[in-house]
Amino acid sequence: MNTPIAIIGSGIAGLSAATALTAAGLHVQLFDKGRGSGGRMASKRSDAGDLDLGAQYFTARDRHFVEAVQQWQANGWLAEWKPALYQSQGGQLSPSPDTQLRFVGVPRMSALTRNLLGELPVTFACRITEVFHGEQHWHLVDADGQSHGPFSRVIIAIPAPQAAALLSAAPKLAATAASVAMDPVWSVALAFAKPLATPVEGCFVQDSPLDWLARNRSKPGRSASPDTWVLHASSAWSRQHLDLPREAVIEQLRCAFAELIGCAVPEADFSLAHRWLYARPAQAHQWGALADADLGLYACGDWCLSGRVEGAWLSGQEAARRLLEHAV
Ligand SMILES: Cc1cc2nc3c(=O)[nH]c(=O)nc-3n(C[C@H](O)[C@H](O)[C@H](O)COP(=O)(O)OP(=O)(O)OC[C@H]3O[C@@H](n4cnc5c(N)ncnc54)[C@H](O)[C@@H]3O)c2cc1C
Numbered sequence: 001m002n003t004p005i006a007i008i009g010s011g012i013a014g015l016s017a018a019t020a021l022t023a024a025g026l027h028v029q030l031f032d033k034g035r036g037s038g039g040r041m042a043s044k045r046s047d048a049g050d051l052d053l054g055a056q057y058f059t060a061r062d063r064h065f066v067e068a069v070q071q072w073q074a075n076g077w078l079a080e081w082k083p084a085l086y087q088s089q090g091g092q093l094s095p096s097p098d099t100q101l102r103f104v105g106v107p108r109m110s111a112l113t114r115n116l117l118g119e120l121p122v123t124f125a126c127r128i129t130e131v132f133h134g135e136q137h138w139h140l141v142d143a144d145g146q147s148h149g150p151f152s153r154v155i156i157a158i159p160a161p162q163a164a165a166l167l168s169a170a171p172k173l174a175a176t177a178a179s180v181a182m183d184p185v186w187s188v189a190l191a192f193a194k195p196l197a198t199p200v201e202g203c204f205v206q207d208s209p210l211d212w213l214a215r216n217r218s219k220p221g222r223s224a225s226p227d228t229w230v231l232h233a234s235s236a237w238s239r240q241h242l243d244l245p246r247e248a249v250i251e252q253l254r255c256a257f258a259e260l261i262g263c264a265v266p267e268a269d270f271s272l273a274h275r276w277l278y279a280r281p282a283q284a285h286q287w288g289a290l291a292d293a294d295l296g297l298y299a300c301g302d303w304c305l306s307g308r309v310e311g312a313w314l315s316g317q318e319a320a321r322r323l324l325e326h327a328v
Pocket residue numbers: 008009010011012013014031032033034037038039040041053054055056057058059126127128129157158159162185187232276278279280300301302303306307308309310312
C-alpha cells in the first residue's frame with residue numbers, strides 16, 4: 001500500500017475520502033479540473049467580493065457528520081448562519097423562521113474545503129479523461145494526453161454523468177452512475193452599492209423562476225458592502241433556459257427577484273451568472289458509495305446519497321471505509 005491512491009475530484013466528497021485515508025496512514029494524490037478545490041462548494045472572487053455561487057449553507061443530521069461539523073466549527077472553519085428567513089408562495093412573501101441549524105464556511109464557503117485540503121498533494125487544472133488498469137497498477141490520462149500513476153486504487157469523486165465516463169473498467173458501476181440524472185441550476189449574483197430596503201436575508205421560493213435567494217452580508221465573516229444577493233433559479237426554469245445568454249439570465253432572474261422582494265430594486269452595480277450543469281441529483285439514493293473492491297475502483301459523491309453537502313461528505317467516508325475494509 002505504498003503506492004498512492006488517486007482521488008479524482010477535490011470537492012467535499014473527494015476531500016472526505018482523502019482525509020479519512022490519510023488518517024489511516026495511506027498516501028493519496030488528488031486531481032481536479034478546476035483551479036481550486038471545493039467543486040460545488042467553491043466561492044468565486046469577484047469585484048463585488050467573494051460569492052458563494054453554489055452551496056449556500058448546509059445542515060447536519062447524521063451523527064458522524066454532526067461530530068465533524070463541531071470539530072470544523074471549533075477550528076474556526078465554519079460558523080452558524082442565522083438568517084432572517086422568509087418564504088414566497090404565489091407571490092406572497094412572509095417570514096418563515098425555524099429552528100434548523102445551518103452552517104457556512106467563513107469567510108467564504110470554500111474555506112471548509114481549503115482547510116480540509118491543507119497540505120494534501122493535489123494537481124489542479126487537470127481534467128482526467130481516462131482511468132485504466134495496467135499490468136499491476138492504475139493509471140490516469142488527462143485532457144492534455146499526459147499520464148499519471150501508478151496508483152494502487154482509484155476513487156472517482158465527481159458528478160455521476162462525469163463519473164460514468166471514467167468507470168469503463170467496471171461496467172456495472174458505470175451503468176449505475178449513468179442511471180443518475182442530475183439537474184442544472186442557474187445562479188446569479190447581484191450587488192447594490194445602496195443596500196436594499198428589505199429585512200429578508202434568505203428566502204425559499206415557490207411559483208417563480210427562482211427557488212432560493214440569499215443576502216451575502218447576513219452570513220458570518222462577509223463584508224457588509226456592497227449589498228450582494230445570490231439568486232438560484234429552479235431546476236425546471238434552469239433546464240428550460242440552459243442555453244440562454246448570461247445577460248438574459250441575469251435580467252430575467254433580476255425581474256423575478258424584484259417582483260417578489262417587496263422593495264425597489266434598482267439596476268445592479270455588479271452582476272454575474274454561473275450555470276451549474278450538474279447541480280443536484282434528481283433523486284436521492286441509498287448507495288453510500290459504489291465499489292468494485294477486487295478491482296480497486298470506487299465512486300462517491302452527493303449523488304450516492306442525498307444531493308447535499310452532508311450526503312457528499314458521508315459518501316466520501318463510505319468510499320474510504322470500503323477501501324480500507326478491503327485493504328486489511
Ligand atoms: C447551486 C447549488 C446550490 C446548492 N445548495 C446547497 C445547499 O444550500 N446546501 C447543501 O447541503 N448542498 C447544496 N448544494 C449541493 C452541494 O453543493 C453538493 O451536494 C456538494 O458540494 C457535492 O460535493 P461533491 O464532492 O460530491 O461534488 P463536487 O462538489 O461537484 O466536486 C467534484 C469535483 O470534481 C472535479 N471534477 C469533475 N470532473 C473532473 C474530471 N474529469 N477530472 C478532474 N476533476 C474533475 C470538479 O471540478 C469538482 O471540484 C448546492 C449545489 C449547487 C450547485
